[in-house]
Amino acid sequence: MEDVTATYYFRPRADTTPEAAAQAIVEEETTGTWTDITTTTEYVRRLDGEVLSLEASGKGFVTRVRYPAEIFEAGNIPQYLSVVAGNLFGLARLEAVRLIDVDFPESLVPFRGPKFGMEGVRRLIGTTERPHVGTIIKPKVGLNPKDTAGVAYHAAVGGVDLIKDDETLTDQTFCRLDERLSAVMERLDEAKEQTGRQVLYAVNISARADEIVERAEHAIDLGANMVMIDVITCGFTALQALAEAQSVRVPIHVHRTMHAAITRNPEHGIAMRPIARIVRMLGGDQLHTGTVSGKMSHDVDELRGDNAALTEPYFGLKPTFPVASGGLHPGKVAAELTNLGTNIVLQAGGGIHGHPDGTEAGARAMRQAVDAFMEGVSADEYAKDHYELKRALERWGNR
Numbered sequence: 237m238e239d240v241t242a243t244y245y246f247r248p249r250a251d252t253t254p255e256a257a258a259q260a261i262v263e264e265e266t267t268g269t270w271t272d273i274t275t276t277t278e279y280v281r282r283l284d285g286e287v288l289s290l291e292a293s294g295k296g297f298v299t300r301v302r303y304p305a306e307i308f309e310a311g312n313i314p315q316y317l318s319v320v321a322g323n324l325f326g327l328a329r330l331e332a333v334r335l336i337d338v339d340f341p342e343s344l345v346p347f348r349g350p351k352f353g354m355e356g357v358r359r360l361i362g363t364t365e366r367p368h369v370g371t372i373i374k375p376k377v378g379l380n381p382k383d384t385a386g387v388a389y390h391a392a393v394g395g396v397d398l399i400k401d402d403e404t405l406t407d408q409t410f411c412r413l414d415e416r417l418s419a420v421m422e423r424l425d426e427a428k429e430q431t432g433r434q435v436l437y438a439v440n441i442s443a444r445a446d447e448i449v450e451r452a453e454h455a456i457d458l459g460a461n462m463v464m465i466d467v468i469t470c471g472f473t474a475l476q477a478l479a480e481a482q483s484v485r486v487p488i489h490v491h492r493t494m495h496a497a498i499t500r501n502p503e504h505g506i507a508m509r510p511i512a513r514i515v516r517m518l519g520g521d522q523l524h525t526g527t528v529s530g531k532m533s534h535d536v537d538e539l540r541g542d543n544a545a546l547t548e549p550y551f552g553l554k555p556t557f558p559v560a561s562g563g564l565h566p567g568k569v570a571a572e573l574t575n576l577g578t579n580i581v582l583q584a585g586g587g588i589h590g591h592p593d594g595t596e597a598g599a600r601a602m603r604q605a606v607d608a609f610m611e612g613v614s615a616d617e618y619a620k621d622h623y624e625l626k627r628a629l630e631r632w633g634n635r
C-alpha cells in the first residue's frame with residue numbers, strides 16, 4: 237500500500253539540528269513523543285514515519301516525510317489533518333513550520349469529489365472556454381432582501397455568470413435567507429427572460445455542521461441553483477456532508493474566509509495547496525484561491541500551483557473551478573488571465589458595484605474586459621468603442 241508524503245518548510249530552534257527537527261516532526265505525528273517510552277512494541281515500529289529528504293531553503297529547510305498509510309483512517313479528513321497538520325505546529329524545537337503540500341495515495345482518496353466541477357458549472361452557464369465573471373453583492377451586509385435582489389438583477393442583466401452572498405451574510409434579521417433567496421431568484425428569472433442567459437446565485441448557507449445540509453435542502457426547495465459555504469469557519473466535513481448529500485443537487489461555491497490566519501505566513505501554518513486538494517476531494521465545485529493583482533496578499537507561483545491542484549488529473553475527480561477574487565476590476569482582468577489562464581472565475585464586488593454608472597455598467601465592463609482578452613485586444617483599445625469599459629478604466633486605471 238502506497239504511503240502518504242508531506243512536505244514541510246521549517247526553521248529549527250538554535251539548539252536543534254535540522255535533522256533532529258525533521259525527525260521530531262515525524263515522531264510527533266506517528267508513534268513518538270519527547271522521550272523514549274517503555275510501552276512500545278516491535279509490531280508498532282511499522283507505523284513509524286520517515287524523513288525522506290531534507291534540504292536548505294531560504295532561512296530554513298524543506299523536508300519531505302513519509303507517513304505509513306496504515307496510520308490514516310480512510311475517508312476521515314479530520315483524522316488525516318491531525319497527522320499531517322497536527323501537534324507539529326506547536327513543537328518548541330521548531331521556530332516555525334509550514335505544511336506546503338501533501339500527497340495522499342489513491343487508497344486514502346475514497347471521496348467522490350465535485351458533483352459538477354468546472355465542466356459541470358460551465359454546462360449550466362453554457363460556456364466552454366471563456367472565464368466566468370462573478371460578483372459579490374455589496375455592501376457585504378445591510379441591504380434588505382428587496383434591494384439585494386435589485387442589485388442581483390442589474391448584475392445579471394449586465395452580464396455576470398455568478399452572483400454570490402458575501403461571506404458574512406447568512407440569515408441575519410435584516411436580510412432573512414428565505415426572503416432574500418426568493419426575491420433574488422425572482423429577479424434572476426426576470427433577467428433571464430430579457431437576456432436568455434442562466435445566472436447562478438450562490439446563497440450562503442454557512443451554519444452549524446449538524447444543520448448545514450438541512451439549510452441547503454431548504455434553500456434548494458426555495459429555488460436555489462447554487463449554495464455557498466465558508467469552509468474554514470464551518471469545517472471541512474461540513475462541505476463533505478453537503479457534497480455527499482444526494483439531496484444537494486446544485487453546485488457548491490467554497491469561500492475560504494479565515495484562511496489567511498493559517499495560510500498567509502510563508503514560514504508558519506498551512507499553505508493553500510493542501511486546503512485546495514482537500515476541498516476538491518470533498519466536493520467543492522468552485523474555490524477561492526486568490527489573485528495576482530488584487531487587494532489580498534498573494535504569491536503568484538504558489539497560486540498557479542494551487543489552481544493546478546484543483547484542475548490537474550487527480551484520481552478521476554472532477555476539476556474544481558478556481559475563483560480569483562478580491563480587489564478586482566476590469567483594468568485587472570488581463571493581468572489575471574495572462575497569469576492564471578481562462579479556466580477561472582473572475583469575481584468582483586467593488587469592481588462592479590463601484591462602477592461610476594452603477595452595477596449593470598460595472599458588469600458590462602467586466603465582460604467587455606474579458607471579451608477584449610479573448611479577442612487578443614488590449615483593454616485600452618477595446619475601450620475605444622465599449623463605453624462601460626472606458627468608464628471603468630478612467631475610474632480605476634488599467635492595472
Ligand SMILES: O=C(O)[C@@](O)(COP(=O)(O)O)[C@H](O)[C@H](O)COP(=O)(O)O
Pocket residue numbers: 372374376402403492493524525526527531532559560561562563564583584585586587
Ligand atoms: O469581501 C471581499 O473582500 C470579497 O467579497 C471580495 O470583494 P471585492 O471584490 O469588493 O474586493 C471576497 O470575500 C474576497 O475575495 C475573499 O478573498 P479571497 O478570494 O482571497 O479568499
Ligand SMILES: [Mg+2]
Pocket residue numbers: 372402403
Ligand atoms: Mg467577501
